[in-house]
Amino acid sequence: MKIVIAPDSFKGSLSAIEAARAIEGGIKKAFPDAKTLCIPVADGGEGTLETLVAATNGKKVPVNVTGPIGQKVEAEYGILGDGKTCVIEMAKASGIPLIPREELNPLKATTFGTGELIKQALDDGFASFILALGGSATNDGGAGMLQALGLSLLDEQGNKICTGGAELTKISSIDLSEFDERIPYCKFLIASDVENPLIGPHGASHVFGPQKGATPQMVKILDASLAHWADEVEKVTGVHLHDLPGAGAAGGIGGAFQAFFPSQMKRGIDVVIEHTGLHTALEGADLVITGEGQVDFQTASGKTPMGVAQAAKIQNIPTVIVAGSIGTGIDVLYQHGIVSVSSIINKPMTLNEAIKNAAELLAESAEQVVRSFFYHQTLNSGKVVR
Structure with a gap:
C-alpha cells in the first residue's frame, strides 16, 4: 500500500x-x-517559500525590509537547492499577517518591502526568480515595489508621490530612468492562481479589497486609483493592464510584473508541483x-x-x-x-x-x-x- x-x-x-x-x-x-x-x-500563497525550500533542500536568507504600513519587519527570501533560483513570497514583506487586523488599511498599505526583497536578491547575484503573490495586505498596483526598485512616480509638480493605493491618483508621470537596470536580464516566474483583471467589478479592489480592510467607500477609491495607475502605465509601457487577466493578483502587483518585468505567470500549484x-x-x-x-x-x-x-x-x-x-x-x-x-x-x-x-x-x-x-x-x- x-x-x-x-x-x-x-x-x-x-x-x-x-x-x-x-x-x-x-x-x-x-x-x-x-x-x-x-x-x-502550496498554491502560490503563504507557505510557498517554505514548501519549495524544503522540497529542494534549499535555504532561507533573512532581510530587514519595510512592512506594509511602513514598519520595519524581518522578512526572508528563499534559495532553491539548485543554488540559482530565488523565491520571493510577498506575504513575508507585504502580507496581512504583518498587521494587526484593526490596522489594515489598503489605502495606505505598500508593496515597498517586496521590492526591497527583490533588490537584495539582485544584489546577492540572483537572476532567476519565483514570486509567490498570495496573502498581500496591499492594493497599490505594485507601485511600492517599483518605487523600491528605482521607479519614480511623479505628481504634477514633479515631486515623488508617497506610497499606498490612494496615492496613485496623484501620478502625473512615470520616470524609468533610475529603474533597476538588471531587471531586463532576469527571469521572473509569477506563481498565482488569480486571473482577475486589475479594475472593475471583478478586479483587485472589489474582489480582494474587503479582505484587506477596505470599506465599500474605500473600494471605490481604490478601483479609481488603479484605473488611473493603469492609464499612466500604458502611456510608458504600452501594456493595457485594465482588463488583463492576472493583473489584479495581490492588489494589482500581478499587473506591475506584467508591465515592467520579463515575466511569465503560471498557476501557483503547477509551479510547486513541478519543483516538489x-x-x-x-x-x-x-x-x-x-x-x-x-x-x-x-x-x-x-x-x-x-x-x-x-x-x-x-x-x-x-x-x-x-x-x-x-x-x-x-x-x-x-x-x-x-x-x-x-x-x-x-x-x-x-x-x-x-x-x-x-x-x-x-x-x-x-x-x-x-x-x-x-x-x-x-x-x-x-x-x-x-
Missing part, C-alpha cells in the same frame, strides 16, 4: 509540513506498514490525501487540492480531501478525480479549539478516511489490505 500525502497549510494552525506529518500519523495508526510519501505543497517532484512521487500510489483549511467551490479554480487531484488523475489515482471546514459548491470537485471531502471537525467546537487541536483532529480524520477507503477497496477486490 502506497499513499502520497500532499496537503497545503491549514492557515492559522498548521504549516503544510506539519499537516503532512499529522496525516501520516493517522495513516500509520490504521496501517503501520503502509508506505507513505509526504510532499507538502509530485508527479514522480505519485507513480505506483494507491491513494492521494490532500487538504487545506477551507474547501469550497473556489477550490476548483486552481487551489492546492484541485491541482494535486489533477496530477493524480493523470495516473488514475484517487484523491481524498481532508479540510478544516467545508463550504458550498463542492460537487464540482468530484468531476476531477476527487472521491471524497471530509472535515476534520468531529464535534461542536469553537474556531480557537479547532485551531489549537488541528494536528490531532487532522490525524484522526486521516485515520478514518484510509480505514474506510481501503475497507471498500477490499470488498471490491476480495483482497486483504495490509
Whole structure:
C-alpha cells in the first residue's frame, strides 16, 4: 500500500509540513506498514517559500525590509537547492499577517518591502526568480515595489508621490530612468492562481479589497486609483493592464510584473508541483490525501487540492480531501478525480479549539478516511489490505 500525502497549510494552525506529518500519523495508526510519501505543497500563497525550500533542500536568507504600513519587519527570501533560483513570497514583506487586523488599511498599505526583497536578491547575484503573490495586505498596483526598485512616480509638480493605493491618483508621470537596470536580464516566474483583471467589478479592489480592510467607500477609491495607475502605465509601457487577466493578483502587483518585468505567470500549484517532484512521487500510489483549511467551490479554480487531484488523475489515482471546514459548491470537485471531502471537525467546537487541536483532529480524520477507503477497496477486490 502506497499513499502520497500532499496537503497545503491549514492557515492559522498548521504549516503544510506539519499537516503532512499529522496525516501520516493517522495513516500509520490504521496501517503501520503502509508506505507513505509526504510532499507538502502550496498554491502560490503563504507557505510557498517554505514548501519549495524544503522540497529542494534549499535555504532561507533573512532581510530587514519595510512592512506594509511602513514598519520595519524581518522578512526572508528563499534559495532553491539548485543554488540559482530565488523565491520571493510577498506575504513575508507585504502580507496581512504583518498587521494587526484593526490596522489594515489598503489605502495606505505598500508593496515597498517586496521590492526591497527583490533588490537584495539582485544584489546577492540572483537572476532567476519565483514570486509567490498570495496573502498581500496591499492594493497599490505594485507601485511600492517599483518605487523600491528605482521607479519614480511623479505628481504634477514633479515631486515623488508617497506610497499606498490612494496615492496613485496623484501620478502625473512615470520616470524609468533610475529603474533597476538588471531587471531586463532576469527571469521572473509569477506563481498565482488569480486571473482577475486589475479594475472593475471583478478586479483587485472589489474582489480582494474587503479582505484587506477596505470599506465599500474605500473600494471605490481604490478601483479609481488603479484605473488611473493603469492609464499612466500604458502611456510608458504600452501594456493595457485594465482588463488583463492576472493583473489584479495581490492588489494589482500581478499587473506591475506584467508591465515592467520579463515575466511569465503560471498557476501557483503547477509551479510547486513541478519543483516538489509530485508527479514522480505519485507513480505506483494507491491513494492521494490532500487538504487545506477551507474547501469550497473556489477550490476548483486552481487551489492546492484541485491541482494535486489533477496530477493524480493523470495516473488514475484517487484523491481524498481532508479540510478544516467545508463550504458550498463542492460537487464540482468530484468531476476531477476527487472521491471524497471530509472535515476534520468531529464535534461542536469553537474556531480557537479547532485551531489549537488541528494536528490531532487532522490525524484522526486521516485515520478514518484510509480505514474506510481501503475497507471498500477490499470488498471490491476480495483482497486483504495490509
